Amino acid sequence: MENYFEPRLTPDQLRAVSSIGLAHMGDAVFELLVRSWLCAHGKSTGKGMHQAAVRLVCAESQAEKARRILPELTAEELAVFKRGRNAQVHTVPGHASRAQYGEATALEALLGWLFLSGQRERISELFARMMEEAE
16 A cells, blocks of 8 residues: 555455554544644634644543434444444543443544545545534
């Protein structure tokens, strides 16, 4: 693979990536989406952007956004989501419950899987749905 901005892993390659690996990738994807959304909505000053981004990417917020899109997931996406939710995480931030952290990890795993499989349009659809009430 030469273009790491637009990866397209095969199904076998995707299965080889651990749930935590998918979540790690998805965390970066979600952060980039949030920062882009904030710039597009006029929150582009350094301190203001950082504070707004922190509120949107925290586990509690991600868990709420995950619940919002859950009914819209395909069977394959739901399987990836559940795989991420069941990942063995060893630490949970003090401000989030274990359930919230599991949902956030699941959302990140799904976004990582979609990104690595080249499904940019689907990521955009789901992210738009997640952010509907934030506008």
